[in-house]
Amino acid sequence: MNAASLHRSAIALGGFxxxxxxxxxxxxxxxxxxxxxxxxASVGSGYAVGESLLRATPILLCALATxxxxxxxxxxxxxxxxxxFGALAGTGAMLLAPSSLPLVLLGGVIGGAVWALVPALxxxxxxxxxxxxxxxxxYVAALLVTWLVYGPWKNPQSQGWPASIDFAEAARLxxxxxxxxxxxxxxxxxxxxxxxxxxxxxxxxxVLDVLRSNPRLAxxxxxxxxxxxxxxxxxxxxxxxxxxxxxxxSVQGRLQASFANGAGLSGFLVAWLAGNRVLPAMVLAxxxxxxLAAGDELQMMTSVPSSAVLVxxxxxFVAMLGAGAWKKGGASG
Amino acid sequence: MADTxxxxxxxxALRSAAxxxxxxxxxxxxxxxxxxxxxxxxxxxxxxxxxxxxxALSGQPWLGMAAGAAAGALLSAVYALLTVAAxxxxxxxxxxxxxLGYGVSAYAGSGLVGxxxxxxxxxxGGTTPTLWLAVALVPLIGLWLYGTxxxxxxxxxxxxxxxxxxxxxxPWKVIVAGITAGGVLSGLGGAALSIDHTRxxxxxxxxxxxxxxxxxxxxxxxNPWLTLPAALLFGLxxxxxxxxxxxxxxxxxxxxxTLPYLASLAVFAVTCARLKxxxxxxxxxxxxxx
Numbered sequence: 001m002n003a004a005s006l007h008r009s010a011i012a013l014g015g016f017x018x019x020x021x022x023x024x025x026x027x028x029x030x031x032x033x034x035x036x037x038x039x040x041a042s043v044g045s046g047y048a049v050g051e052s053l054l055r056a057t058p059i060l061l062c063a064l065a066t067x068x069x070x071x072x073x074x075x076x077x078x079x080x081x082x083x084x085f086g087a088l089a090g091t092g093a094m095l096l097a098p099s100s101l102p103l104v105l106l107g108g109v110i111g112g113a114v115w116a117l118v119p120a121l122x123x124x125x126x127x128x129x130x131x132x133x134x135x136x137x138x139y140v141a142a143l144l145v146t147w148l149v150y151g152p153w154k155n156p157q158s159q160g161w162p163a164s165i166d167f168a169e170a171a172r173l174x175x176x177x178x179x180x181x182x183x184x185x186x187x188x189x190x191x192x193x194x195x196x197x198x199x200x201x202x203x204x205x206x207v208l209d210v211l212r213s214n215p216r217l218a219x220x221x222x223x224x225x226x227x228x229x230x231x232x233x234x235x236x237x238x239x240x241x242x243x244x245x246x247x248x249x250s251v252q253g254r255l256q257a258s259f260a261n262g263a264g265l266s267g268f269l270v271a272w273l274a275g276n277r278v279l280p281a282m283v284l285a286x287x288x289x290x291x292l293a294a295g296d297e298l299q300m301m302t303s304v305p306s307s308a309v310l311v312x313x314x315x316x317f318v319a320m321l322g323a324g325a326w327k328k329g330g331a332s333g
Numbered sequence: 334m335a336d337t338x339x340x341x342x343x344x345x346a347l348r349s350a351a352x353x354x355x356x357x358x359x360x361x362x363x364x365x366x367x368x369x370x371x372x373x374x375x376x377x378x379x380x381x382x383x384x385x386x387x388x389a390l391s392g393q394p395w396l397g398m399a400a401g402a403a404a405g406a407l408l409s410a411v412y413a414l415l416t417v418a419a420x421x422x423x424x425x426x427x428x429x430x431x432x433l434g435y436g437v438s439a440y441a442g443s444g445l446v447g448x449x450x451x452x453x454x455x456x457x458g459g460t461t462p463t464l465w466l467a468v469a470l471v472p473l474i475g476l477w478l479y480g481t482x483x484x485x486x487x488x489x490x491x492x493x494x495x496x497x498x499x500x501x502x503x504p505w506k507v508i509v510a511g512i513t514a515g516g517v518l519s520g521l522g523g524a525a526l527s528i529d530h531t532r533x534x535x536x537x538x539x540x541x542x543x544x545x546x547x548x549x550x551x552x553x554x555x556n557p558w559l560t561l562p563a564a565l566l567f568g569l570x571x572x573x574x575x576x577x578x579x580x581x582x583x584x585x586x587x588x589x590x591t592l593p594y595l596a597s598l599a600v601f602a603v604t605c606a607r608l609k610x611x612x613x614x615x616x617x618x619x620x621x622x623x
Binding site for chain 2: 027040075077122126127128129131133134135137138140141143144147150151159182262264265266269272273305307308309310311312313314315317318321322323324
């Protein structure tokens with residue numbers, strides 16, 4: 001970490017503490033007490049660390065899902081929808097082959113990829129801006145899941161609670177040790193490292209860098225922008241789909257409506273704040289995961305509603321964005 | 334069945350469209366000065382909760398509308414600070430504002446869930462005051478943007494901040510004004526939704542309307558006059574999906590609710606294919622160019 005980014009992190013942290021502190025004062029809570037309680041609730045015990053890692057897992061995968069197309073210069077905000085469609089397709093695979101974990105995971109990955117292929121095709125065929133199309137498709141995917149768990153896929157034994165049937169033990173993604181953290185975290189870390197190596201060491205990483213900085217160069221160098229748009233979007237979608245099916249087939253063990261909790265949007269901001277680089281995104285995803293896990297905990301310990309932690313999450317992103325540009329502004333005068 | 338489906342459909346569609354139309358007009362002005370603000374969704378949410386809360390407390394729906402506008406403007410100031418003062422990325426700043434707005438509205442509205450209010454009295458043919466407000470703003474903003482000197486200044490900043498600066502305009506002031514106008518109108522849109530359209534508050538009740546507005550601005554070609562048909566398209570799809578549901582359609586409700594999103598996306602795709610990226614304010618190209 002060089003001096004400039006250290007400086008920037010200090011500004012972000014200070015800005016965040018000030019904003020969050022002001023918010024806690026506003027709702028009549030002691031700011032120091034609350035910040036200490038948040039820290040405790042996110043890393044204060046083995047259980048707390050586990051919950052933080054659990055929340056961080058889909059956010060990290062969604063951040064990876066965002067930053068792969070972003071390496072080409074695409075602004076995809078579709079991880080949330082791809083996550084839902086991945087969970088949907090993986091659950092579909094489970095209904096067809098009730099005890100095959102590989103098929104379930106494959107279904108999730110393909111589902112996410114298919115949902116990303118739609119905006120990718122719209123982009124290359126009709127020049128449709130992917131930011132807008134992915135945003136709209138997020139709502140469609142979430143509604144499709146809601147329809148299925150209230151309708152055709154509803155478990156008749158669940159007495160009114162909208163959810164699919166439980167995944168059989170053989171189709172469930174294993175948990176790590178005694179915690180609720182699941183193998184999806186390991187997959188996310190391994191995939192993250194692999195992507196980091198691909199981006200920094202491989203020819204593909206170089207191709208993406210060239211195309212991002214100068215798309216007009218592509219035909220001269222014999223590169224196809226179209227192919228890379230499709231490839232990066234599909235790879236991103238597959239990662240978000242994995243996030244969806246991993247959550248569904250492990251902790252929850254069944255498909256439910258609105259289970260993502262905004263992991264897709266958090267993932268987008270994590271990727272963006274990390275400058276679309278993998279390693280900083282890993283660190284940031286853990287940070288955001290810890291903060292959100294603290295929210296659930298705080299509700300029980302201090303009777304502060306978990307929506308207050310959503311506010312704190314928003315303030316954290318605002319502080320980071322503000323601080324990130326601070327340095328840029330300083331450099332250019 | 335066809336009768337119950339179509340009777341009074343234009344008014345229903347307009348009523349569904351009115352909150353979106355307000356947001357659409359606001360985002361149209363914001364994009365005119367060269368910013369794409371995804372935070373309008375969050376601004377709409379704080380507008381909805383502030384408008385609803387104030388109406389419930391005071392019994393004055395117009396006071397609620399004013400509170401909604403103020404809340405939207407206040408939150409848009411965060412976006413202005415991030416993108417203008419700190420020069421942060423537009424999309425990321427918008428999403429941060431969206432999250433902040435979601436959190437703030439959920440926190441502030443936790444006591445309002447399930448509460449119902451009186452709201453506005455219905456006018457002739459089932460029309461509502463916010464419908465008239467939204468529709469009346471279309472020609473007002475259209476005439477202002479294309480017919481006045483200030484309108485010209487705003488458009489020129491959206492085309493080229495550098496050229497505008499050379500002509501003695503201070504671009505950042507105009508950009509902040511455009512973002513604030515978007516904040517006021519999206520706050521009004523949110524308040525119109527909670528006070529007049531649904532007459533209730535629920536967490537996340539805007540359900541992507543703000544984000545749809547961001548896309549529909551492009552369909553409307555950044556022209557305030559064309560925001561009315563663009564918003565009507567969404568309103569029509571929503572009104573139809575509700576009516577089909579009430580008429581006992583064989584298509585399940587949740588699937589019908591995808592209709593407004595799919596219809597907006599379809600028209601957006603067709604517009605994009607025809608425009609091929611052209612037709613908008615020149616400064617926006619820098620955002621989309623790659």
